[in-house]
Amino acid sequence: MKFIIKRDRLIAGIQDVMKAISSRTVIPILTGMKIEAKQHGITLTGSDSDISIESYIPAEEDDMVYVEQIEEGSIVLQAKYFPDIIRKLPENTVEIEVDSNLKVTIRSGKAEFNLNAQDAEEYPHLPKLQTDDSFEMPIDLLKSMIKQTVFAVSTMETRPILTGVNLKLVDKILAFTATDSHRLAKREIPVADANIEFQQIVVPGKSLNELYKILDDTEETVEISVTNNQILFRTKHLNFLSRLLDGNYPETSRLIPEQSKTKIQVKTKELLNTIDRASLLAKEERNNVVRLFTPNDSIIEISSNSPEVGNVVEEIGIQAMEGEELKISFSSKYMIDALKAIEYDEVIIEFTGAMRPFVIHPLNEDSILQLILPVRTF
Amino acid sequence: MKFIIKRDRLIAGIQDVMKAISSRTVIPILTGMKIEAKQHGITLTGSDSDISIESYIPAEEDDMVYVEQIEEGSIVLQAKYFPDIIRKLPENTVEIEVDSNLKVTIRSGKAEFNLNAQDAEEYPHLPKLQTDDSFEMPIDLLKSMIKQTVFAVSTMETRPILTGVNLKLVDKILAFTATDSHRLAKREIPVADANIEFQQIVVPGKSLNELYKILDDTEETVEISVTNNQILFRTKHLNFLSRLLDGNYPETSRLIPEQSKTKIQVKTKELLNTIDRASLLAKEERNNVVRLFTPNDSIIEISSNSPEVGNVVEEIGIQAMEGEELKISFSSKYMIDALKAIEYDEVIIEFTGAMRPFVIHPLNEDSILQLILPVRTF
Known part of the structure; x- marks a missing residue:
């Protein structure tokens, strides 16, 4: 050579x-x-x-x-x-x-x-995948789907299947879902030319994180092929092959509430920064809990309290509110992760009471969904 | 308040x-x-x-x-x-x-x-230093003196005094000296208006590293005051106080050879990059040894050998050479540190045989001196 x-x-x-x-x-x-x-x-x-x-x-x-x-x-x-x-x-x-x-x-x-x-x-021979059963999508869209879901995978090996992202392609809709059982992230897109369907593909979160880093932000497309135990992402100069996780991914659709009792519309960045500040005093505590309160229909109040260190409170104006007054507590880390993943200026948050999971999605865009379980403190 | x-x-x-x-x-x-x-x-x-x-x-x-x-x-x-x-x-x-x-x-x-x-x-009261016994120097010059010496302090607590930089101010010459007993770095500057003299001041290397980070690259001056156990660096908005190390700093001047048998003049950056490459194969080994050989008076050959991994050899043209042919081995790390500290385009290296310490200083500039002890391999 x-x-x-x-x-x-x-x-x-x-x-x-x-x-x-x-x-x-x-x-x-x-x-x-x-x-x-x-x-x-x-x-x-x-x-x-x-x-x-x-x-x-x-x-x-x-x-x-x-x-x-x-x-x-x-x-x-x-x-x-x-x-x-x-x-x-x-x-x-x-x-x-x-x-x-x-x-x-x-x-x-x-x-x-x-x-x-x-x-x-x-050197071991890499498995050659059939490329008949494949579909194509733009690279930037794949990167966006990974970014919006992969952070929500579990880092605990107690339920290995949850350390991966579930990929579904049914009726020409591709969905990525990740959950660690305290929160869930989901993104759907239409795929026009798909000649395959699958439901139980689970790609390790680590693989998708590496794939995200390796893919350039180009206008080009990636071809995705799937077998029972492998997935191949192919671009012009790159073959990225990952094993799949064994096991059944849990049915997550029934976790998502279908109606809400309180609905607020708020600027993403403003809410993110306020929760980031409120979380500063809760560094030590495992769940980093902050509280959200709706004193009236034009503001929300974000607060946090750490007996040793002190407390913090901040109001933000909201764009709109419907429904009941609400006091709810949640992990600031989960909320920050979810808001960072949503690349839109305004979000809708839909609550069904202080003890039920709540849902965040961009204004006028239901294909991106973040779900968070609250924490009992009030 | x-x-x-x-x-x-x-x-x-x-x-x-x-x-x-x-x-x-x-x-x-x-x-x-x-x-x-x-x-x-x-x-x-x-x-x-x-x-x-x-x-x-x-x-x-x-x-x-x-x-x-x-x-x-x-x-x-x-x-x-x-x-x-x-x-x-x-x-x-x-x-x-x-x-x-x-x-x-x-x-x-x-x-x-x-x-x-x-x-x-x-909160403890910080000691107030007398500022009568003080001298001033430009901030950028102090930073340069720190950078050219502090890397050579010892990181071993076996001889604590060597973890500091020795400051001397005698006959209106300020000298910084650092050594870990395998190499030595020294820089001198004239100080016009000094009304104090001292010989045995040893400032912890850690303090000087922090001071280096904190000082802005400005045209302004720093005022330095010294007592038996403290040193104060004072700028317009900053007081930086460090304790001094106890003990006698060794006499280092007799380590520095007064004559040489082989003298080469070489471009700093070129030698630095070549030694950096030669050191790549020696990662594992404690001393990271590379060899220098003078086959004739227009080139030097830098090489390294790691039986497991392989070997590397590279020639570089030199600007001038005087004296005997030489084969010598030394720590690539010490050489790289020394060459990085010298902020001049060309250096003179003076050797007095394969087993004696050698001296590096910038061309036409004797106030900066780097000394390295060779390693016995040839």
Whole structure:
């Protein structure tokens, strides 16, 4: 194997696949990065066996030459050293060459590294997914769906299924749902050209967080394919493969109240900042509880009390209110997470009493839903 | 006590004094921040008993009003909550008021915090230093002297005196010296108007690191006063007081070789980057050793070898060389630290053999000196 490659393009590819490489894997060769050279381009692969990422660098694209003098072959290099070496090389052109004894020579300017490598034959074969059963969506919309739901997954291993996000595609509606049983986040979008349906796909939250980081904010699309135990996200230069979680995701639709007793309309940012301030005194306490009170139909009062430290109270004007007066307590952290996930200027919050879950969604937009269980304090 | 203050100015003052406040102090009241209001302005104080910092916010300065409606008094607030509260308040105007029960009310916009506070009488009195025995120097020059020396202090408590920087002021020459017994950093400057002399002042490296962070990069001057066990750095709005280390600082001047057998002149940045690359393979090893070889009088060769990982070799052109051929090994970390501290484009390195300490200083500038002990490998 031999090739000469543009360093900045190689660095970008390395950064992507490094997100799947862990130094703590039980399979030693997975601490390495696989490099495969073909005449049409270079493929980098990293995997921790839960997530596998392939990044492709074409030899030529849009009249630019990225890789030259390619002699085909493949090798596995230690991921602990390789990225730093490439990042710190003196020139933007890098020559990588492998001899018959698995010795890799990396040259750039007057610097020459000789590294011990491993045989690519020993690297596990990634499962190849059928791409017949797939659908496409814009990358920015997928990122938005991840951002609006993944924070609500459980971090506790007591119910492993809740550490993932449930993906459903039924009647050409794609829904992402996440819950840790104290709150729930849900986002739906229509998918026009879907030729598949599924209900019980659960993708680990960790996988979606890594996918979110790796996807560029482009106008391009991502192709999503699903099997029983794997999901593949494919973009122009990237294959992102994740295992799925085993088990049945709980039926969440009956948790969502269908009517409300108190309904307020408020500016998202103003409510977020006020709750953030009120939570400052509650740092210590596990649930970080704040109280919301509706003294009349033009303001709400947010307050918090910590006997040791002191108390805080603040009023905010609201845009509209309907229904009964309300006093309710909830976790400021859950409320802040929910409001940050809603990328709209105004929200509607619908309460059905101080002890029932309440629902937040953007004004005039029901496809995004955040649900929070209150805390008993009043 | 009561006053109304501009929030951004208060935040800047809080940030400064927070550098002295530790949550792990043995004196509980030192986890707090003292606030003292006088008609002319507000003084904030933080201390961990090693370092004490006072930040002064004048009521008026340069025709700007920063503090209004001052009622004199003082109080101690929990530093764990106070800074975040001020930082997150909704408006740029903050009212702070203390009642007779040590309850502090903080108001801004519609937000109101009520905090439990402590009596300022219980806060330790900071020692007042005589300012007769003092000298002045530009702030940027003091920062440069700290940066060029403090990294070389010892981090080991086995010889506590080496964890500090030795300050000497003799014959109107101020010298900073730091050594961990494997390397030494020294910087001298002339001080025109000094009316004091001292030889055995040793300031903890930690204090100088905090002072470096807190001093703005301004054209202004800092006044330095010294007693047996304290040093005070005073700027327009800041008093920074540090205890001194007890004990005798070792005589370091005889460590510095007076002649050399090999002398090279090289571009600082180029040597730094090459050594940085060569050190990449030596991550694991304690000393991170790299080798330098002078094959002829126009290049040097930097190399490193790690049997497990591989090896690296790189040549760099040098500007000039005098004397004997040389092969020498040294810690890449010490060399990188030394070269980063030298803010000049070219350096002279003077060697007196592979087993003797070598000296680095900027071209045509002997007031900055870095000394490194080699490692026996050849």
